[in-house]
Amino acid sequence: MVVLIVNVNQFARSFAEHLDSKDPLKKYKAEFYVKDNVYYLDGNSLGILSKRSEQTVLTILNSWKEYGIDGWTKGEYPWFYFSEKLAEKSAPLVGAKPEEVILTGSTTSNLHQLLATFYKPQNIRTKILADELNFPSDLYAIKSQIALRGLKTEDHLVLVKSKDGHTLLEDEIIEGMKEDVAVVILPSVLYRSGQVLDMKKLTDAAHERGIIIGFDLCHSIGAIPHALHETGVDFAFWCNYKHLNGGPGAVGGLFVHEKHLGKIPGLLGWFGSEKSKQFNLETEMTPSTTAGAYQLGTPHILSLAPLFGSLELFNEVGIDAIREKSLKLTGYMMNLIDHKLRGFDFTFGNPIGESSRGGHIYLVHEEAARICKALKKERVIPDFRMPNGIRLAPVALYSSFTDVWETVQILYSIMEKQTYKLFDNQRDVIA
Numbered sequence: 001m002v003v004l005i006v007n008v009n010q011f012a013r014s015f016a017e018h019l020d021s022k023d024p025l026k027k028y029k030a031e032f033y034v035k036d037n038v039y040y041l042d043g044n045s046l047g048i049l050s051k052r053s054e055q056t057v058l059t060i061l062n063s064w065k066e067y068g069i070d071g072w073t074k075g076e077y078p079w080f081y082f083s084e085k086l087a088e089k090s091a092p093l094v095g096a097k098p099e100e101v102i103l104t105g106s107t108t109s110n111l112h113q114l115l116a117t118f119y120k121p122q123n124i125r126t127k128i129l130a131d132e133l134n135f136p137s138d139l140y141a142i143k144s145q146i147a148l149r150g151l152k153t154e155d156h157l158v159l160v161k162s163k164d165g166h167t168l169l170e171d172e173i174i175e176g177m178k179e180d181v182a183v184v185i186l187p188s189v190l191y192r193s194g195q196v197l198d199m200k201k202l203t204d205a206a207h208e209r210g211i212i213i214g215f216d217l218c219h220s221i222g223a224i225p226h227a228l229h230e231t232g233v234d235f236a237f238w239c240n241y242k243h244l245n246g247g248p249g250a251v252g253g254l255f256v257h258e259k260h261l262g263k264i265p266g267l268l269g270w271f272g273s274e275k276s277k278q279f280n281l282e283t284e285m286t287p288s289t290t291a292g293a294y295q296l297g298t299p300h301i302l303s304l305a306p307l308f309g310s311l312e313l314f315n316e317v318g319i320d321a322i323r324e325k326s327l328k329l330t331g332y333m334m335n336l337i338d339h340k341l342r343g344f345d346f347t348f349g350n351p352i353g354e355s356s357r358g359g360h361i362y363l364v365h366e367e368a369a370r371i372c373k374a375l376k377k378e379r380v381i382p383d384f385r386m387p388n389g390i391r392l393a394p395v396a397l398y399s400s401f402t403d404v405w406e407t408v409q410i411l412y413s414i415m416e417k418q419t420y421k422l423f424d425n426q427r428d429v430i431a
């Protein structure tokens, strides 16, 4: 039987409900602590708690209660092998072999470790190429690594400029890959505009020029698929508390391509040892031959615990299905905004095309800071980014099409009634 839907109004709530009814990931919303009538669109900054993560935290707390020191080798998740086990579970999300990944540190500390290893200024090849839109912490880390080599940051950090303040052109990045560049550091997805960079094109271009290239995956892991091994990226690093819902301060992750395994990391610590030798406690370290070598001290067990539950969920659903729904959600949201909020001076700072759009949209408006405050008052959780951007991330695992529809109606009402004028146009301490 062919069912013809006539007079479908794609801007009506019933259409959102229709999209929800066809959504194969619909059932996963119940796995998360989403509050009724709260539209949480900030999962790209801090993902929310899932019931599975809560459970693994409780199990791991219990192993401490039960076993004390023996928890390192006993219980359902022996702590000594935690980071490696979680690396195995993260590998499919980044398109890596399990031995190329380790969960450790934070985005910033992992970038320090990777630069300590891969940034070896020699002869004329002494510079680091990055971009002016990258997350500031990455730029701070790069500058301090340059300074640690006794070099001047003004001459040795080259920043690719953005023409529109939101996006980068791959060809301009490649033009920046000159013979004096030693390492390139780029985001896979830009944190404000959500632009996806073409990792393959950039990696090939860097390698043709004899340059090492590494990517920051903070805004892409858990939102889009990756093929780090196949692409030949030298290294990558990320946090696990955004799309991966690992909880505030969750331990981060890093990838080192197989071709570099066996190299001695720039920074050594005993948890980077070959595991069978670690407790020999010798003065000479035997580093692991996997990416595990890049660990430093004792893993933060309680900040890794939620990831067992969370990564299980991601592996069950599969990153391709997540990406497919995420694109539908952001596409639908842009459609509604375009229709309903015309005339209110919003522009999209995010790329429109599916291949270059990440997991969130970025609305630009002069009054962005106070529009965000008004949204929060009305139970929509966006985030504000300096100077004038509103990031909205409908998340595949726990946002519905109806949530998107409701959000756009609330935004319309705030603009129409000008209730945003009741707030100051200033960012809060955390924004």
Ligand SMILES: *Cc1c(COP(=O)(O)O)cnc(C)c1O
Binding pocket: 106, 107, 108, 109, 134, 135, 137, 138, 187, 191, 216, 218, 219, 238, 239, 252
């Ligand atoms: C969130 C984020 C960070 C945060 O670094 P931490 O060390 O995890 O605090 C770094 N880089 C990018 C691109 C980010 O989005």
